[in-house]
Amino acid sequence: MENPPPNVAQVFQALGDPTRRTILERLGTGPASASGLAAPLGITLAAVVQHVQVLEDSGLVSTRKTGRVRICTINATGLAVAEQWLRARRPVWEARLDRLGDLLAVEPLKPSV
Template identity: 60%
Template sequence: MLNQSAPLDLLFQALSDPSRRIMVEQLSRGPASVSELAKPLSMTLPAVVQHLQVLETSGLVRSEKLGRVRTCTLDTSALQQAETWIQERRSLWETRLDRLGELLAIPEEPASRDPA
């Protein structure tokens, strides 16, 4: 479990920042250069590059440099890992809640009156 935990930790840590989520959202529409990713954000280009490094370390983003332009793309396989992890938890809780619902639906037997 620990081997699977480290990549997920990096993934969720990367997604914890609103600026990085904006970048991921933008990349979900297609590849973008670093300067294109920086446009909607109110931060310096070096700060954007630092955020992109976090996204790359997590496996969410891949980048390629052609000449002076670094183009980033979203790697959806990392998102699939997060989706699988979330689905496993959802399934576990749905099973637990279904069982609780079954237990609550069982009518209680009336308590017998003790004449003592």
């Protein structure tokens, strides 16, 4: 069972889907089986399993199989990857915005059209 480190693309793409975010919210309250996740979602078990696969690949969920049931739990790895990416860029962005304010103050805006 390999556990390759998730990349940012995977994590953000995984988080972009509303169904997957719903699954994550649900798992935030505790572990659940695949069929347990499927019930309130109104989609097929197969679809849920596909979502869970994406979430697992992006380090947002981990699963293990006990008997015939696949149990899904939250995994903070993907969350950490996303947070790190954002946190690394925030200072630069904010600095950039401060300087933008200066530029706008100096140079007069020309109303378009």
